[in-house]
Amino acid sequence: xxxxxxxxxxxxxxxxxxxxxxxxxxxxxxxxxxxxxxxxxxxxxxxxxxxxxxxxxxxxxxxxxxxxxxxxxxxxxxxxxxxxxxxxxxxxxxxxxxxxxxxxxxxxxxxxxxxxxxxxxxxxxxxxxxxxxxxxxxxxxxxxxxxxxxxxxxxxxxxxxxxxxxxxxxxxxxxxxxxxxxxxxxxxxxxxxxxxxxxxxxxxxxxxxxxxxxxxxxxxxxxxxxxxxxxxxxxxxxxxxxxxxxxxxxxxxxxxxxxxxxxxxxxxxxxxxxxxxxxxxxxxxxxxxxxxxxxxxxxxxxxxxxxxxxxxxxxxxxxxxxxxxxxxxxxxxxxxxxxxxxxxxxxxxxxxxxxxxxxxxxxxxxxxxxxxxxxxxxxxxxxxxxxxxxxxxxxxxxx
Numbered sequence: 001x002x003x004x005x006x007x008x009x010x011x012x013x014x015x016x017x018x019x020x021x022x023x024x025x026x027x028x029x030x031x032x033x034x035x036x037x038x039x040x041x042x043x044x045x046x047x048x049x050x051x052x053x054x055x056x057x058x059x060x061x062x063x064x065x066x067x068x069x070x071x072x073x074x075x076x077x078x079x080x081x082x083x084x085x086x087x088x089x090x091x092x093x094x095x096x097x098x099x100x101x102x103x104x105x106x107x108x109x110x111x112x113x114x115x116x117x118x119x120x121x122x123x124x125x126x127x128x129x130x131x132x133x134x135x136x137x138x139x140x141x142x143x144x145x146x147x148x149x150x151x152x153x154x155x156x157x158x159x160x161x162x163x164x165x166x167x168x169x170x171x172x173x174x175x176x177x178x179x180x181x182x183x184x185x186x187x188x189x190x191x192x193x194x195x196x197x198x199x200x201x202x203x204x205x206x207x208x209x210x211x212x213x214x215x216x217x218x219x220x221x222x223x224x225x226x227x228x229x230x231x232x233x234x235x236x237x238x239x240x241x242x243x244x245x246x247x248x249x250x251x252x253x254x255x256x257x258x259x260x261x262x263x264x265x266x267x268x269x270x271x272x273x274x275x276x277x278x279x280x281x282x283x284x285x286x287x288x289x290x291x292x293x294x295x296x297x298x299x300x301x302x303x304x305x306x307x308x309x310x311x312x313x314x315x316x317x318x319x320x321x322x323x324x325x326x327x328x329x330x331x332x333x334x335x336x337x338x339x340x341x342x343x344x345x346x347x348x349x350x351x352x353x354x355x356x357x358x359x360x361x362x363x364x365x366x367x368x369x370x371x372x373x374x375x376x377x378x379x380x381x382x383x384x385x386x387x388x389x390x391x392x393x394x395x396x397x398x399x
Contacts, residue, residue, distance in 0.1 A: 099338025214284020
């Protein structure tokens with residue numbers, strides 16, 4: 001049978017299993033110094049599943065305390081529960097890895113964040129209204145370049161909507177293909193000097209920025225994006241569950257089935273198995289695969305100042321206002337190179353990133369010193385954002 005199951009059949013299975021989830025107690029695991037279940041965080045995970053998400057997992061570290069929670073199922077057909085060991089597509093959390101690689105390359109003297117796009121990718125950005133000589137690496141990493149987001153192109157999105165997904169799921173995209181889709185549109189704005197806090201400037205989240213950032217990594221290192229991430233982050237941190245899949249459409253075991261409504265609207269959209277597809281559609285903006293434990297390790301070490309020298313650590317935390325955001329976060333949030341400063345509540349702030357790709361939604365957040373960190377993943381790409389926000393707030397704003 002095709003991995004792309006019919007809408008009617010899978011929706012029926014989903015409805016039956018989802019109806020049972022409310023009555024099935026969620027499972028939580030506690031380790032080290034915290035035998036008590038963090039009730040509020042677990043309750044928030046339960047709420048996510050009760051609303052209709054197939055399953056959710058979360059891993060928390062807070063000093064010497066570790067806690068893992070889960071709710072729901074990894075597969076709607078079998079009803080098998082989700083596992084904290086599962087690997088999943090981390091989507092735009094990939095951007096934090098990409099930005100960290102570039103900051104490490106800057107620390108080695110290989111480039112500067114103030115280098116122009118034209119210096120490293122001459123001739124790549126050539127379209128009416130674009131000024132590649134005025135766009136810097138920093139503009140790319142903090143989304144102040146004004147370059148159009150290729151994912152907002154209607155024809156491109158239509159290739160992965162509904163029944164079209166199965167026809168195109170294995171398409172291989174070159175990074176330049178994705179950039180060209182973006183360049184068919186005029187820039188959202190011209191980059192300004194205001195790419196640092198307190199300075200005027202416009203902001204707009206664009207995956208195209210990070211496609212270009214990955215291309216710069218390959219130009220600077222004279223190798224693949226995959227090898228650069230492995231050499232500079234994965235291997236030093238021993239992230240054994242983390243992969244840069246390249247062109248492989250498969251998820252390594254163990255993994256949950258990834259489900260998507262594929263951009264459908266309405267009260268009862270179809271639900272599709274989208275576990276397999278070519279990650280070249282996201283490249284350095286969103287292709288990576290990891291686990292909650294590995295992402296926690298990475299973000300904790302990054303914010304704890306153990307991955308970057310002091311100068312690059314300052315640049316990492318040099319967040320610009322996110323004016324013009326696409327519906328995520330609040331007006332007081334900021335965005336640094338591949339990392340975001342979230343205001344959860346009064347006097348409750350975290351650093352981190354979110355990501356969504358067909359079938360997988362991931363959020364990772366941490367305290368400023370990296371000691372308290374939480375990563376969660378849903379194996380469904382629908383549901384209210386506020387329930388995911390509530391899980392993070394329950395963990396970080398209990399005081």
